[in-house]
Amino acid sequence: MTILYRKILIPLDGSPLAECILAHLPCLARPEQTELVLVSVVETERYRLSLMAPLRAHTETYINQQCEKLQRLGYRVHAQIVDGDAAQAILNTATAVEADLIAMTTHGHAGFVRWALGSVAERVIQEADLPIFLVREAMNPVPHKIRHILVPLDGSPLAKQVLPAAQALAQATGAKILLLHVIQELDAGNRQILFASEEEATATFAAWRADAELELTQITGALQAAGIATEHQIIFGTPVPIILQTIVDQTIDLIVMTTHGYTGFKRWFYGSVANKVLRGANCPLLLVRNQPSGEDTAERQI
Secondary structure (H helix, E strand, O other): OOOOOOEEEEEOOOOHHHHHHHHHHHHOOOHHHOEEEEEEEEOHHHOOHHHHHHHHHHHHHHHHHHHHHHHHOOOEEEEEEEEOOHHHHHHHHHHHOOOOEEEEEOOOOOOOOOOOHHHHHHHHHHHOOOOEEEEOOOOOOOOOOOOEEEEEEOOOHHHHOOHHHHHHHHHHHOOEEEEEEEEEOOOHHHHHHHOOOHHHHHHHHHHHHHHHHHHHHHHHHHHHHOOOOEEEEEEEEOHHHHHHHHHHHOOOOEEEEEOOOOOOOOOOOHHHHHHHHHHHOOOOEEEEOOOOOHHHHHHHOO
């Protein structure tokens, strides 16, 4: 496997749930190629001054134990204990150490040593410029290298910004890519509101499918030309259930999505879908931050 991520930042809050992310590391990086930075945040505003010393000592002992475990696996590991707001401290540390990926579990526990990892993850997702590799606490690790990557697309330029990351992952791991475009169905009432007749509705949906087929054929061809086994599917329906069912049916190891997309008759709200997919998927999700263009900004106003 070629080098994909050289430095991965891993936030840990002292809970076994937060540590779930560690079992997924082998599918992302080889120990000899990757440096890990473990960060634990002491939220000083939440505790009395008299508790700071034992809290910091406990955190230091814990983070050093995690470093030792990973070092025994061959990783180069560094640890940082940072004071302040958890989400902001994670973002600041990622910038300071020049990480190229943040990897974290999406839920943890609040308590004496622990911060509310779920809400922290949401804030990190909203503000981070880096890709974020996310797993849920009950998610089983990929038992092998990544073999099958799902890339959901909604037809928007923003959604397509994920393609370079998906291509890099596939080239690094030898995985196959499945491009999935779900065209949002409309019920009878909405069809009557939006279209003058059922014939117009049928013709419009046929045109949307044709547009999606043309786009996916072009993307599939480009990825295949780069040496990546690639397929695509177009399905009418509700995005989240279809994506989740596809994950099961196609034995998907990793979903790669951008953080936002746009609403419209042809398109679903990408950010909302990504959040719901993460909550229901049985495999990890790699979120890639997108950059709005002028065209995207205009579409958002539709």
